[in-house]
Amino acid sequence: MTGIKRNIGIIGDGPTDRKIFGKIVECILTEDTSKEFIDCNIIELKRQNIHDAVAKFLKNQNKKSPQNLVKNVSNILWGGYQDWIGEVGAISNCDLLILTTDSEKVLRSPEDYFSYGINLFNILSEAAIRFYGIVLAHGYPQDQIPLVLPIITFPSIEIIIAPAKGLKNYYGKKPLELKQMIYNIDKDRPIMDEEVEENAMNFITVKGIENIFNNIPESRQFIQTLSCYRVSCYL
Secondary structure, three states: OOOEEEEEEEEOOOHHHHHHHHHHHHHHHOOHHHOOOEEEEEEEOOOOOOHHHHHHHHHHOOOOOHHHHHHHHHHHHHHHHHHHHHHHOOOOOOOEEEEEEEOOOOOOOHHHHHHHOHHHHHHHHHHHHHHHHHHHHOOOOHHHOOEEEEEEEOOOOHHHHHHHOOOOOOOOOOHHHHHHHHHOOOOOOOOOHHHHHHHOHHHOOHHHHHHHHHHOHHHHHHHHHHHHHHHHOOO
């Protein structure tokens, strides 16, 4: 069976984040029964990230309109789109653009996401819609606009890895504490590629993603959309 090629662009904070989200996407879209059916061409869009724009908004959100963040993020998406075309030549509406960042905001429980996080998700969703308008304004038709999937982690990507590994008591911890928990280190230092593979990537499995979905609210729209997208590739 000939594989269906899907371009997956990823805008993230850094190489570890992009690799982990790339593995999540690939795991969902190429689940065992479809490994030879969907061919994921994952492109890390390294020149773009929304971390500073989000951090600035969170720091000054009582003083600044959310529309400032919407504008900044939609422009970053447009920059990523242009870089992506430069990599692959053409994009279609069957391709995916993953937009992710760490919030650095510590939540005490999963329910806190609905008080402190979902508003930010909605802002990034609006930015995606504004981005679609930018692409149209530059003369690209609808069938050359990818689906944008935003996801913000609270406080960092390690909150996603923790349940995938079957760990407990990861809420209420600062980013460094989570990093130390995931990678079994006792101080802040760069994590080696082999440590990322051993302590994070190896746990991104079908079962690991199920644990993420069950425990981390900000992951659910992202995972559910990818799961539906995988099914649609058969139709």
